Amino acid sequence: MSRRDSLPPLNPTRAFEATGRLLSVSKAADELCVTPAAVSRQVRALETFLGVSLFERIRGGLELTPAGARYLSDLMPLFSALRESTEGVMAGAPGRSNVLRIRSPATFAVRWLIPRLASFHRLHQDIDVQLTTGSAPLDFRREDIDAGIQLGDGDWPETHSQRLIPNxxxxxxxxxxxxxxxxxxxxxxxxxxxxxxxxxxxxxxxxxxxxxxxxxxxxxxxxxxxxxxxxxxxxxxxxxxxxxxxxxxxxxxxxxxxxxxxRGGHTYYFAWPSHRPESKSLKAFRQWLAKVVR
CATH class of the missing domain: 3.40.190.10 (Periplasmic binding protein-like II)
Structure with missing residues (x-):
């Protein structure tokens, strides 16, 4: 049985949440392991049911309408909690591990983080770190990540931060x-x-x-x-x-x-959302980072 066959049927709100968070039908389809056509059908069905447009189809992509942005803002904490609960159950099954999703600027990831990650895996073999790269500001309300690394002064709304390296x-x-x-x-x-x-x-x-x-x-x-x-x-x-x-x-x-x-306080920080409970995996990673940067 393929992974796609093993997943539950796609529902409209799930299709909308992934599409709105990623602002891409194709990326949402990849994440949900369905076809882009299936995602589009479910989003259109949801728009028909609600009686409002959730997206504006613009050249080169999608934009959320005001109604879509409000709806996504309400849905994302629910889906995030659902994912955390599901992963918690799956982590207890034989052969399953905790997944910790981290985003980092590419330069910092290649030059500093990746050479040190092996030591974290040796200490926490049950935690699977999923590392992606990007330079856009972290947005924990819109992104499906648990934490990230960001350049700045460390003072961001709804965010805890931990200083990493001198700049x-x-x-x-x-x-x-x-x-x-x-x-x-x-x-x-x-x-x-x-x-x-x-x-x-x-x-x-x-x-x-x-x-x-x-x-x-x-x-x-x-x-x-x-x-x-x-x-x-x-x-x-x-x-x-x-x-x-x-x-x-x-x-x-x-x-x-x-x-x-x-540059003083203007440097790289490890950041995680203040509006979510801190998972055991995230706490373990944060504590490991604190020891590494001493």
Whole structure:
């Protein structure tokens, strides 16, 4: 029997909740293990029953109507509680594990979290961490996740937060580039991250490079790509020191300047919703993180 065959029949509110949360019929269908046509039929049936439109079909996707947004806001806590109860029952069955859904920015996930996750699994073999990546602000009312990692000041509505790493900015480059005779930062190609567009401006002002042109250089979608470009000798990246320690220790990157800008409280935080009870799995993960970052 396939997973699709083993699931209960799709109902209209379940189809709407998944579609509204993901704002995608196809993604909702994947999550529910049904066809997009089945999801669309159930959503249309619900709209007919309620007598209101729940979505506006716009070019390239969907948007919730005001009525749809209110309805989704009421439904999501109910479905979240239902999922938690179901997973709690399933976790007690032989061979089943607890699932902890975490979202993180890609750079932090690859550079910091994933290398450490093995130690968590060794301590908690009954907890299955499901890690996804994304840079959008965490929204626990709309997303089907238990917790996440977010860059900021740690003060977000309806959210508890726990500070992770210091946010220290340093320029980094490949040794072959930074150790050339006559090397000067003003003549170098600056490697920027579109996710952190202000970092070079902040560091250059802090270090007194008032004449440097921050508009020049190359731009990458994430810091992860900018760091790799630096390793390959394409220019100088502005890096979060904690995320390039391995390369600095191995020597594939060097820090040409002994000047580190500490952004203080503006850094990565582990965040989880304050409007839901904290599960045992989430508490175990949070406590593990606290020990790892000491």
């Amino acid at each position: 220290e900015l340093i320029p980094v480059a490949a040794p072959s580039r930074a150790r050339r005779k006559g090397w000067k930062l003003e003549r170098e190609t600056l490697l920027h991250s579109l996710a952190r567009p202000e970092d070079w401006t902040l560091w250059l002002k802090f270090a007194g490079f008032s004449t440097a042109n921050t508009n020049r250089g190359m731009r990458y979608e994430t810091s992860l790509l900018a760091y790799q470009a630096a390793v390959e000798g394409h220019g100088v990246a502005i890096a979060q020191k904690a995320l390039v320690l391995k390369e600095l220790e191995e020597g594939s990157l060097v820090a040409p300047f002994d000047m580190t800008l500490d």
